[in-house]
Amino acid sequence: MPVSDHQMISAWDEVLRLSQVKAGQTVSILCGPHTHPLTLRAATVSAQRAGAIVTKIELPPINAEKATSRDLLNYLGETPLTGNKAAIAALKNSDIVLDLMLLLFSPEQMDILESGTKILLAVEPPEVLVRTVPTEADRQRVLAASQLLKRAKTMHVTSPAGTDVTFKIGDFPTVCEYAFCEEPGRWDHWPSGFLFTFANEGGSDGTIVIDKGDILLPQKTYASDKITLKVSEGFVRSIEGGIDADLMREFMEAYKDPEAYAMSHIGWGMQPRCHWHTLSLYDREQTIAMDARSFEGNFMFSLGPNNEVGGQRKTACHLDIPLRNCTVRVDDTVVVRDGKVLDEAFQ
Ligand SMILES: O=c1ccc(O)c[nH]1
Ligand SMILES: [Fe+2]
DSSP states (O other), X not given: OOOOHHHHHHHHHHHHHHTTOOTTOEEEEEEOTTSOHHHHHHHHHHHHHTTOEEEEEEOOOOOTTTOSSSOTTSSOSOOTTTTOHHHHHHHHTSSEEEESSOOTTOHHHHHHHHTTOEEEEOOSOHHHHHHTOXXXXXXXXXXXXXXXXXXXXXXXXXXXXXXXXEEEOOSSOOEEEOSOOOSTTOEEESSOOEEEEEOOTTOEEEEEEEOTTOEEBTTTEEOSSOEEEEEETTEXXXXXXXXXXXXXXXXXXXTOOGGGGBEEEEEEEOBTTSOTTGGGGSOGGGOOOHHHHHBTTOEEEEESOOGGXXXXXXXXXXXXXXXXXXXXXXXXXXXXXXXXXXXXXXX
């Protein structure tokens, strides 16, 4: 549905308030030709209303010739910021960057965060943003879940469809996403409301079954039939099934990069204002499908890079695959049972 300027500005006001943006601070807004004009306009007005010093940095796009679609997450790692010393200097000297372009999984993002600058990613359409304005309660709930995950050594996931996979964890940090940045050096993504860690290198073994209705990203399709992945020593060794498996296999082969088959982040969704069915109501190119990554009770695994948390893998191929109806055990505690988050596990 259309969103009014007033509603979008009010949404940004709340997100900037939660992100502790104060008068006199520097807010840099990173944008590109794909940035939604209402999102950009409202972010600019809202930052000024907060009394911030606002800079807009628009960068020309890249990677068109490398990606096989227009999805922003279809080719990761190199961004329009790569090698741009002038823009990087400006962003490092900002208190917060509103990333309306998408830097995810880029070395530049890590570099800017290390300077203490906050980065908030927001590239979903305005109506998705206003539906998923974050709350302090979202933050408390995801942080409570992270207390368990960050101490854990194993994650074991099963499902009626046949998933039975075990991940050794603990070598990488736990990442909480709750859609605002209240501390220096923090990255977050609006919309979100989920948490994850990365499997230890070589520490993933078992079978993952992508069941009918589970979602493949960045394809933004609901699997029409089962896809069975055999995982051993941290890598997907086979992808079996029907046409969806063939499409997934060919998509990954196109990158000609063995690291594309490595296990990346693993975690679960905790956002009640995001839904499994939302993607079915959108043209695929209208959204990067954050509802699919965030909906309450999903188990989301991903393949490819782990440089986001200091790992060595920078492959441009990244799939996020949220599954329904899974049971997720972290050490001996069940945190999600049959696709339902068990909050009592985090008390
Ligand atoms: O918010 C996000 C979005 C994509 C991703 O791969 C991780 N987190
Ligand atoms: Fe991902």
